[in-house]
Structures are given as C-alpha cells and as structure tokens.
Amino acid sequence: MSDDRDPTTSSQETETRKDVSDDHLPGERRSGELAVLDDPFADPGLPPHEHRRQDIDERAAKRSERTVALLFTVSMLATIGFIVAYVAIPIDRIVYIWPIGHISGLNFALGTTLGTALFCIGAGAIHWARTLMSDEERSEERHAVAATPEVKAHVLEEFRKGAEESGIGRRKLVRNTMLGAVALVPLSGVVLLRDLGPLPEDKLRKTAWREGSVIVNENTGEPLRPEDIVVGSLTQAMPDDLDHHDHDFHAQIAKAAVMLVRLEPEDIKDPRSAEWGHEGILCFSKICTHIGCPATLYEQQTHHALCPCHQSTFDLSDGARVLFGPAGHPLPQLRITVNDDGYLAALGDFEEPPGPSFWERG
Incomplete structure (x- = not known):
C-alpha cells in the first residue's frame, strides 16, 4: 500500500513536534519530573491599619x-x-x-x-x-524559647x-x-x-465548770461519789448544771466533757497532778488537744489514754502529757474535791483551754 503523504510535509511536522518537545511550555513538566511552581503563594501580610475615631x-x-x-x-x-x-x-x-x-x-x-x-x-x-x-497589629517571626538579651x-x-x-x-x-x-x-x-460566725472572744478559755460544780456521770446524770470510781476504770462525766435539753448543750459539753480515772497513789508520777486529785482519783478533759476527738480509750496497765482518731497517746499518771501522736498539749486537768454531801465536785475551771490549739492560745 503506497504512502500518499508528502515527504516534505512529514519532515516539517517532525521538526515541529521535536521543537515542542524540547522547548516545553512554562508550567509543564516532562515525564518523570516533579512539578515546580514558578511563583509560590505570596505572604498577604496584615491589612492596612485603620485608625479608630x-x-x-x-x-x-x-x-x-x-x-x-x-x-x-x-x-x-x-x-x-x-x-x-x-x-x-x-x-x-x-x-x-x-x-x-x-x-x-x-x-x-x-x-x-x-x-x-x-x-x-x-x-x-x-x-x-x-x-x-x-x-x-504586628507580626514577628518565631524565636527560640530562651530569649537573648x-x-x-x-x-x-x-x-x-x-x-x-x-x-x-x-x-x-x-x-x-x-x-x-x-x-x-x-x-x-x-x-x-x-x-x-461570731468572734470567740474568751469563750474558748471558759467552760461550764465552776467552783462547787458537782461531777455527774455523763450517761446516767447521777452524781458521783469516790467509791463509784474503782482502780482501773474510766468514767465519762460532766458538770451537774448541764442539761441535755439546753439549746447550747452540745457547744458546752464539747468543752466541759471530762473523764475520771483512779490510780494507786504510788503510781502517780506528777506530784501536782496527785494534789489536784482526790485519793488517787484524777479528772482530765477528754477532748483531744489535736482536733477534738474523745481520747477515752484507756489502758489500765499503762495508764495511757488513746485518741482513736490519730492515735495521740496521753500518760494520765504523769499529768496527761503527750507520749505519741500529733497532739500538741497535755490534756487539761480539773482540780476536784469532795463536797459536804460526799459527792465529787470541781474546785474551779480548767487552768488551760481544753481541746485543740487555736491562734490566740499562748
């Protein structure tokens, strides 16, 4: 079959295709080449600043x-x-x-x-x-975290x-x-x-105990005689003029609650503590001086009173001094005697504020 195309024309077309292939248009890429943008996106920057009125x-x-x-x-x-x-x-x-x-x-x-x-x-x-x-508005290039001078x-x-x-x-x-x-x-x-709440003033330093206050059993409300307190026992008590039905009973008992223990006189190490008792009967505040829990777990062999909250331990035979735990002060002792009717009674209030420490406490 004969080829009717003009050889001259065919040669011209070949030259044209070759020129196009060698001198490709801008933006085009040859086979196997990566596309490269001639003009990258320009940074538009910040808009012109407009002044406020x-x-x-x-x-x-x-x-x-x-x-x-x-x-x-x-x-x-x-x-x-x-x-x-x-x-x-x-x-x-x-x-x-x-x-x-x-x-x-x-x-x-x-x-x-x-x-x-x-x-x-x-x-x-x-x-x-x-x-x-x-x-x-201003723009700045990011810099290292540690700033230069x-x-x-x-x-x-x-x-x-x-x-x-x-x-x-x-x-x-x-x-x-x-x-x-x-x-x-x-x-x-x-x-x-x-x-x-109101300022405490001197309320933290005073309790319901007065000279002549009869000591009564906290559970029964009955006044206590010396023979009611036996060696090795612990009795929880309060003043006789506190009434469970008073509106401020809980506020008063929180400061006035005491515990009575009876020790053999020769077991009492602190002479002042022995003098403040009666025939080996000692009366201490039962309010722990840490945060106010009742320190009434009593070990009769060691004469130690233990607070169950944070294990503060007090030696009742030695003025209730702190042996262990976070408590900062000994348990205050109440000076007691026997009145004319034969009942245990207080000779006054505590010398030291009972309960936890507070800002104004010396």
Whole structure:
C-alpha cells in the first residue's frame, strides 16, 4: 500500500513536534519530573491599619475616657451597696421579685450588687482596651524559647511603650477610678468572712465548770461519789448544771466533757497532778488537744489514754502529757474535791483551754 503523504510535509511536522518537545511550555513538566511552581503563594501580610475615631478625635477619646470612669465608679458604688445590704437587710427578709417570685431579699441584694461591681470592672477594662489603648497589629517571626538579651531588652521596651500607649499615666480619671474599683471590690469577700460566725472572744478559755460544780456521770446524770470510781476504770462525766435539753448543750459539753480515772497513789508520777486529785482519783478533759476527738480509750496497765482518731497517746499518771501522736498539749486537768454531801465536785475551771490549739492560745 503506497504512502500518499508528502515527504516534505512529514519532515516539517517532525521538526515541529521535536521543537515542542524540547522547548516545553512554562508550567509543564516532562515525564518523570516533579512539578515546580514558578511563583509560590505570596505572604498577604496584615491589612492596612485603620485608625479608630478615638485615635483622630480627642473629643471622642474623652467621651470614652468618661465612659470607662463611669463604669469603674458604678463598680465602687455597687461594692458599697453590697456592704450596706449585708449589714442592713435581715437574713430572714423575703421579697417578691418578678418574674422570679418570693426569694431572700438579702441574697438578691448581695448577688445583684456584687455582680454589678464585677461586671462594671470587666466592662470598663474592655472598653478602655478597645477604644483608648493601642490596637495596631504586628507580626514577628518565631524565636527560640530562651530569649537573648537583645530580645529581653526589646520586650521590656515594648512593655514600656504599651504602658505609655495605654494612657494609664496620662488619663488620670480612668486610672484613679480603676484603682478605686479594684481596691474596693475585695471588701465584699472580707465582709462575707463575717458569716464564719461570731468572734470567740474568751469563750474558748471558759467552760461550764465552776467552783462547787458537782461531777455527774455523763450517761446516767447521777452524781458521783469516790467509791463509784474503782482502780482501773474510766468514767465519762460532766458538770451537774448541764442539761441535755439546753439549746447550747452540745457547744458546752464539747468543752466541759471530762473523764475520771483512779490510780494507786504510788503510781502517780506528777506530784501536782496527785494534789489536784482526790485519793488517787484524777479528772482530765477528754477532748483531744489535736482536733477534738474523745481520747477515752484507756489502758489500765499503762495508764495511757488513746485518741482513736490519730492515735495521740496521753500518760494520765504523769499529768496527761503527750507520749505519741500529733497532739500538741497535755490534756487539761480539773482540780476536784469532795463536797459536804460526799459527792465529787470541781474546785474551779480548767487552768488551760481544753481541746485543740487555736491562734490566740499562748
């Protein structure tokens, strides 16, 4: 079969294909070659900085300054309102607030005033930052975690510039009202400390024991005679003028509860402790001086009283001194005698406060 194509034409086409193959178009790649972008994506950078109205109009800046100062002033007034409400509104006052209904007037007043005080501080700070402080954006290359001296100097210089641009030194109205609001709002927490209870004054140093108080069995309420206390036994007791039905019984018994033990006179090591007892009968506070648990686990052979909470151990034959454990003081001893009716009685109150240590204790 004959080929009708013109040899001259065929040669020209071959030359053309060769030229196209050798001089490929930009962006194309030959077989087996990786594609390489001639123009990588350019960094668009930050958009041009747009000045705020406050940056170019001092009257607008003054309005923003007054707005920030107003918010801080409202915060101060709200804090004062919190303190006034806490003092003036009775705790049992019930008010009707629509649409909530009947609620505690004190809680509503405290929540409203404290919330307003905190909100105005936050709103004032945000408005100050958005309208008066510098808002120009800058980008910096990442650097190693450990800063060089030059970087540290740069950061300090930037901090100085930021403080200067914030206007805290120039805008005294904003600065002073902010300091006043921030200084006053912690008073709300200080006032709430009052809810921890009344000050103890000297209540921790005094108990229900008085001179002549008859010692009664804590379980039966019967007065105790010396013959009721046998060697090797431990009896829990309290003053006779405490009544289980009194409203403050638990507060009083927590300080006045005692335990009686009887030792052979020759087993008592502390002469003062022996003198404060009666015929070998010793009376100690049973309230552990660590955290106030009853230290009434008694070992009659060793004369040791053990607290079950943290294993503080007291030697009742030696003035109830601490032998082991976290307790910091001996158990206070109550000086006792026998009254005209033959009952064991106290000669006064404890010389040392019973129970755990406290701040004012010497």
